[in-house]
Amino acid sequence: xxxxxxIRWHGRGGQGAKTAALLLADVAFNTGKHVQGFxxxxxxxxxxxxxxxxxxxxTEIRVHSNIYEPDYVAVVDDTLLHSVDVTKGLxxxxxxxxxxxxxxxxxxxxxxxxxxxxxxxNAHDVCMKTMGKYFPNTPMLAAMVKISGxxxxxVFLKExxxxxxxxxxKKPEVLAGNMAALKLALTEVE
Amino acid sequence: xxIRTRMSGNEAIAEAIRQIDPDVMPxxxxxPSTEIPQFVSTxxxxxxxxxxxxxxxxxxxxxxxxxxxxxxxxxxxxxTSSAGLAFxxxxxxxxxxxxxxxxxxxVNRGLTGPLNINAEHSDSMGARDSGWIQIYAENNQxxxxxxxxxxxxxxxxxxxxxxMICQDGFITSHAVENISLLEDEPVRRFVGEYHPEHYLxxxxxxxxxxxxxxxxxxxxxxxxxxxxxxxxxxxxxEVAGEFEKLSGRSYGYYEAYRLEDAEYAVVAxxxxxxxxxxxxxxxxxxGVKAGLLKIRVFRPFPGEEFAxxxxxxxxxxxxxxxxxxxxxxxxxxxxxxxxMYRAKVQAETVNIVYGLSGRDVTVxxxxxxxxxxxxxxxxxxxxxxxxxxxxxx
Numbered sequence: 001x002x003x004x005x006x007i008r009w010h011g012r013g014g015q016g017a018k019t020a021a022l023l024l025a026d027v028a029f030n031t032g033k034h035v036q037g038f039x040x041x042x043x044x045x046x047x048x049x050x051x052x053x054x055x056x057x058x059t060e061i062r063v064h065s066n067i068y069e070p071d072y073v074a075v076v077d078d079t080l081l082h083s084v085d086v087t088k089g090l091x092x093x094x095x096x097x098x099x100x101x102x103x104x105x106x107x108x109x110x111x112x113x114x115x116x117x118x119x120x121x122n123a124h125d126v127c128m129k130t131m132g133k134y135f136p137n138t139p140m141l142a143a144m145v146k147i148s149g150x151x152x153x154x155v156f157l158k159e160x161x162x163x164x165x166x167x168x169x170k171k172p173e174v175l176a177g178n179m180a181a182l183k184l185a186l187t188e189v190e
Numbered sequence: 191x192x193i194r195t196r197m198s199g200n201e202a203i204a205e206a207i208r209q210i211d212p213d214v215m216p217x218x219x220x221x222p223s224t225e226i227p228q229f230v231s232t233x234x235x236x237x238x239x240x241x242x243x244x245x246x247x248x249x250x251x252x253x254x255x256x257x258x259x260x261x262x263x264x265x266x267x268x269x270t271s272s273a274g275l276a277f278x279x280x281x282x283x284x285x286x287x288x289x290x291x292x293x294x295x296x297v298n299r300g301l302t303g304p305l306n307i308n309a310e311h312s313d314s315m316g317a318r319d320s321g322w323i324q325i326y327a328e329n330n331q332x333x334x335x336x337x338x339x340x341x342x343x344x345x346x347x348x349x350x351x352x353x354m355i356c357q358d359g360f361i362t363s364h365a366v367e368n369i370s371l372l373e374d375e376p377v378r379r380f381v382g383e384y385h386p387e388h389y390l391x392x393x394x395x396x397x398x399x400x401x402x403x404x405x406x407x408x409x410x411x412x413x414x415x416x417x418x419x420x421x422x423x424x425x426x427x428e429v430a431g432e433f434e435k436l437s438g439r440s441y442g443y444y445e446a447y448r449l450e451d452a453e454y455a456v457v458a459x460x461x462x463x464x465x466x467x468x469x470x471x472x473x474x475x476x477g478v479k480a481g482l483l484k485i486r487v488f489r490p491f492p493g494e495e496f497a498x499x500x501x502x503x504x505x506x507x508x509x510x511x512x513x514x515x516x517x518x519x520x521x522x523x524x525x526x527x528x529x530m531y532r533a534k535v536q537a538e539t540v541n542i543v544y545g546l547s548g549r550d551v552t553v554x555x556x557x558x559x560x561x562x563x564x565x566x567x568x569x570x571x572x573x574x575x576x577x578x579x580x581x582x583x
Contacts, residue, residue, distance in 0.1 A: 025366050029196040038365035041222075041307065041548075060368075062464035064329075064361050065552045 005150055006067045007054040010086050011076035014046040016137030020076070021052035023141055024150075027159045028056040031151045036061045049084055056150050070094065072148045076123075076136050078102060081110040092116045095147050097189070099123040099136050119147050121189045130180035138178055139185030146186050153186055192437075193371040199362035202330040202369055203269070203295045203355070204229035206337035208239055209377040212293075213264035213384075216244035216255035220274035221307045222359040223297035227269055241267075253278035253285060260290035261399040263389030265341060268292065271359060272299035275313045279320075285352045286321025287415055288400050291344030292352040294322070295337065298460070298511075299359040300547050308548020309358040311459065311512040314488075315521045321415055323353040323422055324489040328445075328463045331369050332486075333357040335439055338372070341381055342429040348421040354489075358461040358511075360548065372437060380436050419490045426487055443492040445484040446499055448474060452481025454563040455500055455537075457526060458509040459485045462544070462551050469556035480560050485522065493529025500530065505538040505567040507559050511545045519543070519576035538566050541576040549580045 007024070011017025018039040025037030036055040042048070053067045071094040075086050078100035087096060095117035100107055101124055111118065121143045123136040131138070145156045160182055161175075168174050197205065203226055207215075217227035233239050244259075246252045252268050260266040270278065275296065285292050300310030314324055323343060327333040336355045344353045357363055388397060403411055423443075430441040447467050449455060456466050463484040473480040483499050500506055508527065510520025518524060523541030530539065542559065545551050559579065565571035 022366050025196065029368065034368050035196060036365055036367050038360075041360050041364070062329075063468045063553060064358075064365070064461040064464050066550050068552070 003059060004055065004057040005072070005148060006070045007056070007072045007074065007144065007148065008067050008070040009052040009054075009074045009076065010080050010084055011050055011052070011137075012046075012080070013048045013050050015076050016135060017050055017074075017076045018052040020074070020137035020141045020144075021054050023137075023163075024054050024144060025056070026163060027145070027156055028054075028150055030159045030163075031155060033057060033150075034059060034061050040066055049080055072097065072144065074140055074144050075099060076140055078107065081107070085112065087112050087114040090114060090116065095119055097121065097140065097143055097147055099140055101125070117147070119143065119189050121185060123185070126181055126184045126188055130184055131174070131177035135181075138181045139188075142182040142185035143189035146189055157182060191373060193373065194368070195371060196366055196368050197330060198225075198364050198366050199327070199330040199333045199357045200225040200297065200364065201229065202334040203337055203357075204233070205371060206334050207241075207267065207295075208233055209372075209374050210265075210338070210341065210381050211239045212241055212267045214242045214244065214256070214259035215267045216246050216252045216259065217268050217270070218246050218249045218252045218274060220249070220271050222299055222363045223269045223271040223274070223295065225363075226295050226297070249274040249277040250281060253281040256292050257281060257285050257288060257290060257400075260285070260292045261288065261389065262391045263386050265345075265384040266290070266292045267295070269295040269297070271297045272307075272313045273302050275317060276301055279317075282317055282320045282322065284400055287411065289350040289415065289418070290352055291341065291350055293337075293340040293344055294352065294354045296354045296356045297359045297363045298356050304547075306547040307359070309361050309461070309511070310546050310548070311356075311510070314354060314356050315512040315514070317354070318489060318521060321351065321419070322489060323349075323351055323419070323426075323487075325353065325355055325487055326459045326485065327355070327357040327362065328461055328484060329362050330357075330365070330367050331439075333362060334369060334371065335433065335437065335441065338377060338381065339429045339433050339441070341384070342432075343422065343425050345384060345386070346425045346429075347387075349418055349425050351415075351418055351422060356460070361461040376436055380432065423490050423492060441486060443487045443495050444499060445482075445486065447482040447484065449481035449483055449499060451479055452502070453479040453504045454560050454567065455481045455483055455503045455506045456509060456556065456559060457483040457485065457496070457500070457506060457522065459488065459522065460511065462509065462511070462556075465551055465553055466556045469553045469560065472553065473557060473560055478560060478564070488522075491525055491529070493525065494533055496526055497530045497533035497535045500537060501533075501535050503537045505540075505563040507563055508539055508541045509559075510541065510543050513543055513546060523576065540566060540573045543576060543578045544580055551580060555579055
């Protein structure tokens with residue numbers, strides 16, 4: 001993994017793209033990294049396109065600007081592919097991860113000729129099989145960890161188990177579903 | 191032992207508040223500082239701290255309640271942003287002239303027109319003549335560290351002035367980054383208990399706070415207030431020195447980054463300084479003698495010290511995240527160039543307006559500023575009086 005990894009998240013307000021970015025910063029921090037996780041705020045409201053960012057580094061992060069040439073991009077909602085230039089600045093050595101129920105040949109023409117790796121995940125399917133509710137950020141987070149290699153997936157699962165157990169201390173019944181979603185996403189992303 | 195963790199700038203301020211455990215916090219929520227009263231009221235509800243939170247119906251009432259609480263003898267806190275500070279306006283001056291050591295966690299956001307919620311310094315810069323001490327942070331770490339030092343400065347017998355602890359809205363207030371926290375006990379020992387000498391609830395010493403002052407006495411009161419601001423300079427350094435012993439982190443009026451032998455310097459306030467440091471490291475690798483003067487203390491304005499730090503430079507870009515509509519430039523530009531003139535520091539200067547309403551500033555933008563400074567020093571290029579950077583074409 002490079003000394004600095006930069007990730008951009010595209011989602012719609014309410015889908016948890018910002019939460020996914022902050023969770024990724026959290027788990028990367030727990031593996032000893034320097035991190036920066038931050039949202040870009042506009043007139044945010046449910047359903048409006050939002051962007052969030054992660055920097056994960058071996059050394060101190062001082063820069064405080066948005067990310068224009070990310071290593072990886074995650075698209076939490078495939079309807080954004082029609083309205084947002086999600087591959088803008090994306091390094092061809094990197095990859096894009098898209099949450100979609102569509103087929104690969106339907107998605108590829110919407111990526112502006114992007115030359116790098118394209119990964120897809122049916123987060124809806126993963127969520128319904130494991131949690132029974134649609135929270136796409138949970139499986140997308142796992143898939144991003146896998147494709148970016150920012151940490152070992154076993155370490156990731158262990159960190160997430162501790163972090164979710166803490167977060168859902170008052171709702172322990174949701175822990176198993178969340179963990180199952182993370183694990184299934186790791187195998188389903190392709 | 192330092193505690194390695196990660197949190198946003200607003201969380202860092204809330205963590206400092208938890209450790210300080212002030213007596214009273216009146217506040218009214220406004221983006222992007224809303225999380226601060228939210229976190230504090232949660233801590234109070236959970237019994238973590240016993241601060242008295244006063245939910246008020248406006249920022250004017252928040253500052254009025256803060257004045258009442260502080261005058262009564264309570265260690266008092268509030269938090270706000272942008273229009274919230276503007277709405278406090280009348281009483282912000284009263285807090286300072288009544289010599290009340292209130293601390294305000296200010297999360298910088300532009301004043302309205304057009305309506306926008308993002309980072310800009312027009313709110314605090316608008317209040318620069320209100321008599322409050324102003325200390326600015328580059329990141330969450332500095333916001334936390336400055337907050338821990340605030341009451342020591344405000345309550346010092348030579349000062350007795352309110353303090354604003356400023357950080358950039360969203361850019362640092364909502365960004366989760368690594369931070370090193372101090373343990374509770376050393377922080378409590380450092381901040382100390384508040385035992386005011388004079389206060390409204392003191393038995394046997396009836397007093398008035400904020401009465402009418404006739405012309406025969408009012409000017410003396412203002413001069414005394416101005417003298418306190420001058421004395422604050424020494425206190426700010428003393429407190430920073432003690433804080434360094436506690437934390438290992440060094441603070442002063444400014445941070446000089448690779449400035450000692452710099453020919454070209456950027457002077458700026460807040461989160462853009464981290465971006466400038468990355469730009470400077472890149473330029474240094476190419477042999478360009480670039481440096482940064484990061485302003486930490488804007489009120490009082492240590493103009494002599496700032497000017498001295500720039501003495502060896504050929505060209506200086508003074509960067510304002512604020513438009514003052516003076517047709518001359520921004521507030522930092524005006525005050526710093528005046529200080530440089532008095533100190534006979536002869537560098538070429540350009541006053542740049544940047545980052546208004548949260549407009550992003552990149553490493554490339556700062557590198558371009560240094561390229562322009564090189565052209566300016568070489569006499570190859572002249573500039574308009576105060577250019578904007580990052581404007582749409």
